[in-house]
Amino acid sequence: MDVHRCRFVPYPPSAINALAFSHSSSLTTSSKGPPTLRLAIGKANGDLEVWNPLRGAWHQETIFRGGKDRSIEGLAWTQDPEEEDKNGFKVAGRLRLFSIGYSSSVTEWDLATARPLRHASGNYGELWCMAAQPRLQPALNEDTMTINGVEMGITRYQSLVVGCADGSIVLLSTADGDLQFQRTLTRPPKKKARVLSIAWQDRHFVIAGHADSTIRVFDTRNGQQLRSMSLGAGPQGGPKEILVWSVKCTADGTIVTGDSTGTVSFWDAKTYSRLQRITSHKADILDLAISASGETVFSGGMDRRTTLYRQMAGAKPGEKRRWAEVAHQRFHSHDVKAMAVFETKKTSIIASGGLDTTPIIVPIREFGREHHRTLSSLPQQPPIRSVPKKGLLVSWWDREVSIWRILRSKNSHAAAGVLEGLPHPPDKKLMAKVLLRGEESITSADVLQDGSLLVVSTLSEIKMFHLREKLDNTMSLRKADLPDELAKVGAKAIQASPDGKWLVLTTTNNKVQLLRISKPESPKEVPRFLPQLINLRRLPRKTAQSNYLHGSLGAYDRSISRTAFSADSRILVVGDLAGYLDTWVLEGNEDLSQDPPVISPDNRRRSSSSSSSSSSSSASDSEAHPTLIYAQHWRRNPTARLIPKLPSAPLIVSFRPAALSTPLNVLTNGTTLHPTRHNPHPHSHDLPRGEARLFVLTAEHQIYEFDILAGKITDWSRRNPTSTLPPDFRAIRDRAMGCVWDVATSSPSSPPSTSSTAVAAGGSARERIWLYGSAWLWMFDLSQDFPERRPNGDATSEGDDAEQQQQQHAPQQKKRKRREEEIPPPLARIEDSPSKKKNKRSADTGKGSGAGGAVPAHELNAGIGRSMRRTVGPAGEEARIFALDDDDDDWGVTDEEEEEVALSSSSALLRMRRGAEHAAKAEEEEEQRKGGKSKPYWGTYKYRPILGIVPIGGDDGGKSSGVEVAVVERPMFEVELPGRYVGDQEWEGRKDEGDLV
Numbered sequence: 001m002d003v004h005r006c007r008f009v010p011y012p013p014s015a016i017n018a019l020a021f022s023h024s025s026s027l028t029t030s031s032k033g034p035p036t037l038r039l040a041i042g043k044a045n046g047d048l049e050v051w052n053p054l055r056g057a058w059h060q061e062t063i064f065r066g067g068k069d070r071s072i073e074g075l076a077w078t079q080d081p082e083e084e085d086k087n088g089f090k091v092a093g094r095l096r097l098f099s100i101g102y103s104s105s106v107t108e109w110d111l112a113t114a115r116p117l118r119h120a121s122g123n124y125g126e127l128w129c130m131a132a133q134p135r136l137q138p139a140l141n142e143d144t145m146t147i148n149g150v151e152m153g154i155t156r157y158q159s160l161v162v163g164c165a166d167g168s169i170v171l172l173s174t175a176d177g178d179l180q181f182q183r184t185l186t187r188p189p190k191k192k193a194r195v196l197s198i199a200w201q202d203r204h205f206v207i208a209g210h211a212d213s214t215i216r217v218f219d220t221r222n223g224q225q226l227r228s229m230s231l232g233a234g235p236q237g238g239p240k241e242i243l244v245w246s247v248k249c250t251a252d253g254t255i256v257t258g259d260s261t262g263t264v265s266f267w268d269a270k271t272y273s274r275l276q277r278i279t280s281h282k283a284d285i286l287d288l289a290i291s292a293s294g295e296t297v298f299s300g301g302m303d304r305r306t307t308l309y310r311q312m313a314g315a316k317p318g319e320k321r322r323w324a325e326v327a328h329q330r331f332h333s334h335d336v337k338a339m340a341v342f343e344t345k346k347t348s349i350i351a352s353g354g355l356d357t358t359p360i361i362v363p364i365r366e367f368g369r370e371h372h373r374t375l376s377s378l379p380q381q382p383p384i385r386s387v388p389k390k391g392l393l394v395s396w397w398d399r400e401v402s403i404w405r406i407l408r409s410k411n412s413h414a415a416a417g418v419l420e421g422l423p424h425p426p427d428k429k430l431m432a433k434v435l436l437r438g439e440e441s442i443t444s445a446d447v448l449q450d451g452s453l454l455v456v457s458t459l460s461e462i463k464m465f466h467l468r469e470k471l472d473n474t475m476s477l478r479k480a481d482l483p484d485e486l487a488k489v490g491a492k493a494i495q496a497s498p499d500g501k502w503l504v505l506t507t508t509n510n511k512v513q514l515l516r517i518s519k520p521e522s523p524k525e526v527p528r529f530l531p532q533l534i535n536l537r538r539l540p541r542k543t544a545q546s547n548y549l550h551g552s553l554g555a556y557d558r559s560i561s562r563t564a565f566s567a568d569s570r571i572l573v574v575g576d577l578a579g580y581l582d583t584w585v586l587e588g589n590e591d592l593s594q595d596p597p598v599i600s601p602d603n604r605r606r607s608s609s610s611s612s613s614s615s616s617s618s619a620s621d622s623e624a625h626p627t628l629i630y631a632q633h634w635r636r637n638p639t640a641r642l643i644p645k646l647p648s649a650p651l652i653v654s655f656r657p658a659a660l661s662t663p664l665n666v667l668t669n670g671t672t673l674h675p676t677r678h679n680p681h682p683h684s685h686d687l688p689r690g691e692a693r694l695f696v697l698t699a700e701h702q703i704y705e706f707d708i709l710a711g712k713i714t715d716w717s718r719r720n721p722t723s724t725l726p727p728d729f730r731a732i733r734d735r736a737m738g739c740v741w742d743v744a745t746s747s748p749s750s751p752p753s754t755s756s757t758a759v760a761a762g763g764s765a766r767e768r769i770w771l772y773g774s775a776w777l778w779m780f781d782l783s784q785d786f787p788e789r790r791p792n793g794d795a796t797s798e799g800d801d802a803e804q805q806q807q808q809h810a811p812q813q814k815k816r817k818r819r820e821e822e823i824p825p826p827l828a829r830i831e832d833s834p835s836k837k838k839n840k841r842s843a844d845t846g847k848g849s850g851a852g853g854a855v856p857a858h859e860l861n862a863g864i865g866r867s868m869r870r871t872v873g874p875a876g877e878e879a880r881i882f883a884l885d886d887d888d889d890d891w892g893v894t895d896e897e898e899e900e901v902a903l904s905s906s907s908a909l910l911r912m913r914r915g916a917e918h919a920a921k922a923e924e925e926e927e928q929r930k931g932g933k934s935k936p937y938w939g940t941y942k943y944r945p946i947l948g949i950v951p952i953g954g955d956d957g958g959k960s961s962g963v964e965v966a967v968v969e970r971p972m973f974e975v976e977l978p979g980r981y982v983g984d985q986e987w988e989g990r991k992d993e994g995d996l997v
């Protein structure tokens with residue numbers, strides 16, 4: 001594979017200003033968290049990211065795009081109380097997300113449409129902080145309570161409290177699914193000290209930190225101020241006022257504050273007197289996080305430190321427990337601005353972020369025994385496209401689109417010294433740049449494969465630009481006009497078909513719509529869209545109902561996340577976050593001699609009304625009277641209901657490139673169907689007959705392949721389940737971002753396929769797919785079956801079948817691994833331990849506390865009290881070192897033995913599925929491997945961080961040894977960041993900033 005490493009593509013990541021988990025910590029929950037658990041990340045450019053922890057997989061599900069001069073400065077989740085349906089069953093309350101940022105408005109977001117749902121503003125200043133009221137515990141069933149002799153009602157809804165720049169504190173109600181002003185707790189004081197931080201001590205008391213060295217306590221039931229606590233004057237030679245940047249409360253009500261002097265203070269829950277203070281930072285403390293038990297506190301500040309505090313027992317019996325700084329570590333390379341905590345019995349993590357744009361997950365209970373986890377600051381779906389035949393690369397960010405040309409020089413790989421002293425020709429050229437008017441950011445963009453049309457979408461409109469190359473190797477760009485009913489549609493995502501005749505839109509309400517592109521005869525003319533908008537209806541699905549205490553995300557799970565066309569552009573598939581796949585096929589044969597449909601105003605209104613209706617009658621009517629465009633129409637795949645639901649959301653959905661003997665999108669008999677008296681709307685019912693194998697990779701890195709037209713899993717997928725994938729690939733924690741196909745023909749005269757949208761014109765001799773994430777690149781050869789795996793992870797050969805069968809019938813013996821196997825250095829940085837032994841903190845993403853993996857035992861410096869050696873037998877040949885604090889007390893059968901049994905039965909199932917065909921080909925494949933045949937997989941960690949990989953370069957007649965791609969990298973050292981704090985004995989470029997101090 002020929003690779004162009006590109007670092008010139010502009011995509012500046014944005015700083016993280018706010019973090020919030022959708023659920024509060026609960027130490028009574030035995031699982032890793034509810035299935036509706038999400039992490040919201042607010043960015044300085046107004047973007048809002050929603051992450052799914054997914055039992056440690058950490059999948060970025062969606063991004064709510066911001067706009068010009070917008071910023072997210074605070075986030076809060078609430079959950080409406082559960083209700084009863086008409087049958088008396090409890091229905092989970094809806095989870096709601098709110099944000100603030102550089103305005104006097106609180107915004108509620110519609111999770112399903114990725115758009116603001118409502119705003120609440122009033123006659124108060126700019127909002128600086130926000131906090132959600134704790135949920136009412138199920139044990140409290142009282143409807144009323146008495147305060148000062150007055151009976152007051154108790155609402156089960158969570159209120160919001162916001163602090164303003166003018167010193168006022170406002171209470172907002174979320175009752176009845178609305179967001180309304182409730183009351184003002186305090187009026188602006190004379191000094192108008194800003195409210196910098198705010199937190200709930202319980203459901204009735206609010207703690208606010210101000211910019212005048214003061215912490216104030218308010219009762220939300222009557223608006224009275226209960227106490228004012230002063231931090232005193234500022235440090236000598238510094239500002240007179242101390243800024244209280246963060247205030248939090250422990251489970252027992254203890255107040256914890258962090259201020260601009262780098263001091264953490266602890267205050268009594270009842271007397272509000274300061275119990276203790278610890279100066280642990282060299283600069284301002286910007287945020288605090290407290291564990292669910294209240295015994296662990298984290299602080300993050302401008303000095304890049306994340307500091308851990310724990311309550312320590314007194315030196316003498318009877319002495320009070322005091323807080324102490326246990327350790328600090330620099331996980332971030334810049335200011336730490338936001339932190340959030342979530343804990344259950346099996347999950348204990350803290351998420352942090354700041355100006356370095358990178359979210360980091362740190363273990364709490366396993367701090368020091370597990371690695372931290374660094375998530376990618378780049379989007380899960382790459383914001384780049386390409387035109388391989390013309391060497392064009394299209395990228396976008398915020399409101400800007402750039403079009404580059406990658407130049408392929410014949411002398412680029414010349415021997416050293418040949419070009420010495422001569423100027424090198426440029427390897428790239430900026431052909432055009434587009435800056436959109438308006439305030440909304442770009443949600444998606446695509447370019448036709450002939451490079452003639454660029455389509456850009458925001459949430460409110462779609463814009464089209466005609467691209468035309470000139471003789472002087474420049475490009476002219478002209479905006480094309482669209483009908484008003486099309487230009488104002490708006491879309492979350494758009495994608496053009498491989499043949500350039502269709503454009504699929506994913507609207508904000510997750511509807512699928514298609515537009516027909518009419519190409520002109522002359523390249524100087526502008527392509528146009530036919531005014532007919534085709535609405536494709538998805539199958540009604542029932543999402544899994546979770547516990548009513550976990551809350552509901554509503555229609556968010558049905559949000560469309562992936563879209564793909566087949567190579568012949570006659571099959572369309574979309575996938576949603578719930579794991580469902582909906583498919584449609586293009587029926588009939590294209591007849592360009594027919595006139596395009598003419599849409600009258602009445603028909604347009606009828607079409608728009610039917611698109612908003614979801615009744616079965618309208619769906620059946622559209623099937624009975626389809627919209628014909630050049631004698632073709634889109635219909636639901638007849639086998640769509642047979643395609644099973646995926647276990648998690650799809651990350652990659654791509655059809656295999658395939659050979660087509662005859663083009664199927666034109667008439668083969670040269671005749672046209674004419675209307676008759678009994679059939680006034682004739683159309684052909686021919687279905688696609690081309691390649692219909694769909695490759696799918698889920699968020700948990702499970703691989704499937706479906707035959708869409710047959711509605712079943714392919715034979716290759718049955719023979720190669722996820723368990724046969726290489727252990728190193730299954731151990732990768734960074735999720736996949738995209739794929740590139742590398743399919744070549746056996747005939748030198750046939751052009752190779754260079755992408756998932758290309759079609760090979762002959763029999764395939766090379767059938768590879770390249771998968772990539774932000775820090776890895778893997779190749780899988782789909783023309784071969786993956787080797788079967790032994791229980792220890794090693795690949796087996798056909799010669800080992802007899803031995804495996806004997807082992808299956810032999811009595812199972814307990815075995816212990818006597819040595820640790822090494823993992824390549826790149827995996828050692830990403831993964832937890834060089835040991836492949838499965839335990840409670842193994843390399844599996846489904847185990848551990850939810851952050852990184854376990855620190856190897858030889859790096860723990862374990863002493864007495866942490867681990868011990870267990871010896872079995874007189875000679876001590878069976879020995880085991882285990883942790884005393886390991887909660888796995890099942891010594892009868894180890895996880896290793898359970899995995900051995902599971903893999904043994906999996907191998908037997910594979911042999912049964914592969915059957916005689918596998919037995920006949922195994923010996924031949926083994927000989928070919930010994931004779932130098934390539935392995936069915938290969939991986940590298942050379943490129944990072946990867947923004948995206950796209951095919952680039954024209955066809956070379958099948959003579960190339962592989963696909964030619966552009967690997968777009970965005971290393972953080974090239975991102976311009978504001979100046980950071982550098983303390984005493986620190987210097988720029990220090991390489992050991994992440995070492996534990």
